[in-house]
């Protein structure tokens with residue numbers, strides 16, 4: 719059994735994924751953490767020292783590696799994972815369930831304005847520019863996210879409720 723969570727930065731993939739895996743008794747893999755362990759470096763430092771293209775190639779390679787495993791897993795992807803190369807195709811082919819955690823722009827702005835520091839793509843975006851940046855970025859990315867088998871509306875629900883909803887899809 720392979721469950722894959724996807725969605726924009728700060729939509730809750732890591733939080734919900736960890737909780738879901740614990741409740742299902744499955745191994746949890748967070749693709750960002752997996753990459754950090756492989757490189758022995760934070761995502762922030764990978765971006766600043768090696769650049770985004772290096773990161774995207776590594777992300778592509780690590781995604782295939784993780785989905786190739788025999789074991790049942792819950793995989794939380796990075797915010798950009800489905801949007802590069804044939805990653806979304808791989809996710810659809812290799813997973814039993816894929817869920818897009820959908821959150822409104824205002825909610826994403828609220829969460830990201832508090833947690834920009836470790837997220838290189840938004841780190842240098844000012845408070846005023848954040849809604850416009852996220853709006854445009856989501857416009858580009860949503861077509862990929864929407865290819866997931868299911869879309870879960872995460873507005874106004876806590877992580878525990880999101881987990882309950884995903885369990886119903888299994």
Ligand SMILES: Nc1ncnc2c1ncn2[C@@H]1O[C@H](COP(=O)(O)OP(=O)(O)OP(=O)(O)O)[C@@H](O)[C@H]1O
Pocket residue numbers: 725726727728729730731732733734750794795796797829833837872875876877878880
């Ligand atoms: N359902 C929820 N309700 C309220 N806050 C939440 C919920 N899910 C997650 N959060 C909070 O939102 C923030 C971002 O969550 P998280 O790190 O899980 O997002 P992510 O999708 O993994 O982001 P990234 O793509 O950058 O890795 C955290 O502070 C987390 O505690």
Ligand SMILES: O=C(O)C1=C[C@@H](O)[C@@H](O)[C@H](O)C1
Pocket residue numbers: 726727750761795796797798799836837838839
């Ligand atoms: O949305 C993105 O492109 C990213 C999201 C994070 O999960 C990390 O994978 C990284 O910061 C890039």
Ligand SMILES: [Mg+2]
Pocket residue numbers: 731732733748750794795796
């Ligand atoms: Mg995460």
